[in-house]
Amino acid sequence: MKDLTPRKIVEELDKYIIGQDKAKHAVAIALRNRWRRQQVKGELLEEIMPNNIILIGPTGVGKTEISRRLSNLANAPFIKVEASKFTEVGYVGRDVESMIRELMSIAINDVRAEMMKEVQEQAEVRAREKLIDLLYPPQPSIPNESEEDIQKRMERHNRVRQKMEKLLNDGELNDREVEILMDNPKPPHIEIFPQNGFENLDLQLGEIMAGIIPGRRDQRKKRTKVRDALRQLTEIESSQMVSREKVNAEAKRRVENDGIIFIDEIDKIVANYERSSGADVSRSGVQRDLLPIVEGSNVPTKFGIINTSHILFIAAGAFSKSKPSDLIPELQGRFPIREELNSLSQEDLKKILVYPRNSLTKQYIALFASEGVELKFTESAVEGIASFAARANEKMEDIGARRLHTIMNALLDDYLFNMPDPRITRLTVTKTMVSSKLARIIEDEDLSKYIL
Ligand SMILES: Nc1ncnc2c1ncn2[C@@H]1O[C@H](COP(=O)(O)OP(=O)(O)OP(=O)(O)O)[C@@H](O)[C@H]1O
Numbered sequence: 290m291k292d293l294t295p296r297k298i299v300e301e302l303d304k305y306i307i308g309q310d311k312a313k314h315a316v317a318i319a320l321r322n323r324w325r326r327q328q329v330k331g332e333l334l335e336e337i338m339p340n341n342i343i344l345i346g347p348t349g350v351g352k353t354e355i356s357r358r359l360s361n362l363a364n365a366p367f368i369k370v371e372a373s374k375f376t377e378v379g380y381v382g383r384d385v386e387s388m389i390r391e392l393m394s395i396a397i398n399d400v401r402a403e404m405m406k407e408v409q410e411q412a413e414v415r416a417r418e419k420l421i422d423l424l425y426p427p428q429p430s431i432p433n434e435s436e437e438d439i440q441k442r443m444e445r446h447n448r449v450r451q452k453m454e455k456l457l458n459d460g461e462l463n464d465r466e467v468e469i470l471m472d473n474p475k476p477p478h479i480e481i482f483p484q485n486g487f488e489n490l491d492l493q494l495g496e497i498m499a500g501i502i503p504g505r506r507d508q509r510k511k512r513t514k515v516r517d518a519l520r521q522l523t524e525i526e527s528s529q530m531v532s533r534e535k536v537n538a539e540a541k542r543r544v545e546n547d548g549i550i551f552i553d554e555i556d557k558i559v560a561n562y563e564r565s566s567g568a569d570v571s572r573s574g575v576q577r578d579l580l581p582i583v584e585g586s587n588v589p590t591k592f593g594i595i596n597t598s599h600i601l602f603i604a605a606g607a608f609s610k611s612k613p614s615d616l617i618p619e620l621q622g623r624f625p626i627r628e629e630l631n632s633l634s635q636e637d638l639k640k641i642l643v644y645p646r647n648s649l650t651k652q653y654i655a656l657f658a659s660e661g662v663e664l665k666f667t668e669s670a671v672e673g674i675a676s677f678a679a680r681a682n683e684k685m686e687d688i689g690a691r692r693l694h695t696i697m698n699a700l701l702d703d704y705l706f707n708m709p710d711p712r713i714t715r716l717t718v719t720k721t722m723v724s725s726k727l728a729r730i731i732e733d734e735d736l737s738k739y740i741l
């Protein structure tokens with residue numbers, strides 16, 4: 290984290306997102322400030338508030354993508370919620386605090402997985418010992434045995450054990466069967482919280498999967514191959530070696546200090562988003578519910594109380610029918626930073642096709658390779674695709690880079706259907722191919738509405 294300077298963050302984001310420099314700039318500062326804050330000593334530490342951000346921009350220009358990449362970079366607990374989820378018609382909506390509980394359970398899973406990985410090696414050593422005990426159980430003592438005989442018997446036992454150990458380590462016993470004791474999964478008991486969705490049920494199930502519930506054990510014997518037994522015993526051992534309290538404490542620390550919540554579609558909870566009076570009430574209601582969480586409050590979760598004061602909130606919305614200033618004033622105040630993202634030009638679209646690590650052309654090249662076809666795009670073909678995408682965005686609705694998906698699909702549809710075909714081993718997409726395939730569709734208003 291120390292090396293993740295704002296410049297470096299932007300550099301990393303540049304690998305995936307074309308343009309949108311101002312937004313990258315803003316999120317880079319916000320992320321770095323969290324690290325800076327944690328270097329501060331004393332009472333100021335509590336005073337420094339996160340730079341919550343609203344990203345404003347048309348659909349498909351990279352708002353969600355920026356946040357997604359940012360969270361990968363930060364290795365921080367991250368969730369994305371749709372603000373409109375909290376206003377579902379006919380139901381009070383999911384309670385807003387559920388996002389904190391969800392974030393916490395994500396952090397718990399991450400931390401637990403990390404800690405289990407740390408003890409993995411040691412756990413495997415233990416699991417191997419247990420397995421040898423099972424394969425070659427210690428023998429009961431024989432009555433009236435002389436000291437000397439005991440000695441001899443023990444030596445022999447140890448020799449065999451060592452041989453077994455070697456066989457086990459060499460994988461020679463992998464296919465042998467062994468009987469191990471497994472915890473029976475407990476039936477999930479559902480906790481009823483008022484206005485609660487299903488996320489608690491998820492938590493319960495997650496816990497059962499990890500088999501970390503101590504106390505009442507309901508065990509059963511199970512025959513399995515040594516190979517699988519080793520894996521299962523290692524898992525059991527490592528989950529026993531990881532303390533629940535430690536996991537909780539670390540997850541809580543991460544959520545409270547590094548957590549990032551991305552609230553998408555925040556423009557849809559503006560009161561006058563659409564004309565219908567009933568929903569207006571619930572929309573400003575959601576804003577009001579959001580406020581304490583963004584401002585900082587204590588939210589009870591299964592894993593303890595979480596203080597939300599320093600969680601970073603990044604909101605995003607198209608704000609085509611409304612403005613950020615239509616949000617209730619208190620909430621506006623909690624998002625001091627506004628950044629606009631521009632709609633994508635033909636030049637941007639062209640770069641998006643090629644440059645990002647996960648660019649569409651790279652994705653299709655990989656898909657074709659799976660069928661043994663070497664796919665290539667000439668530069669002018671890429672230009673052509675971008676130009677058709679830009680035209681389609683102009684003629685119909687501007688859906689940003691998402692248009693590239695539909696265009697590419699229309700372009701390569703025949704091949705995608707006909708592969709594998711021994712006659713197709715390579716394909717170079719040229720400008721001519723692009724034009725002949727797409728021109729007809731784009732000129733025809735009706736066709737383009739359905740296909741692009
Ligand atoms: N500037 C960009 N650079 C690279 N890829 C982009 C860019 N903008 C959009 N994309 C790609 O387009 C797709 C949609 O982008 P994204 O999900 O970020 O849209 P959005 O701005 O959140 O739109 P919406 O308002 O509809 O949620 C993603 O697959 C993303 O990779």
Ligand SMILES: [Mg+2]
Pocket residue numbers: 352353354553
């Ligand atoms: Mg989005």
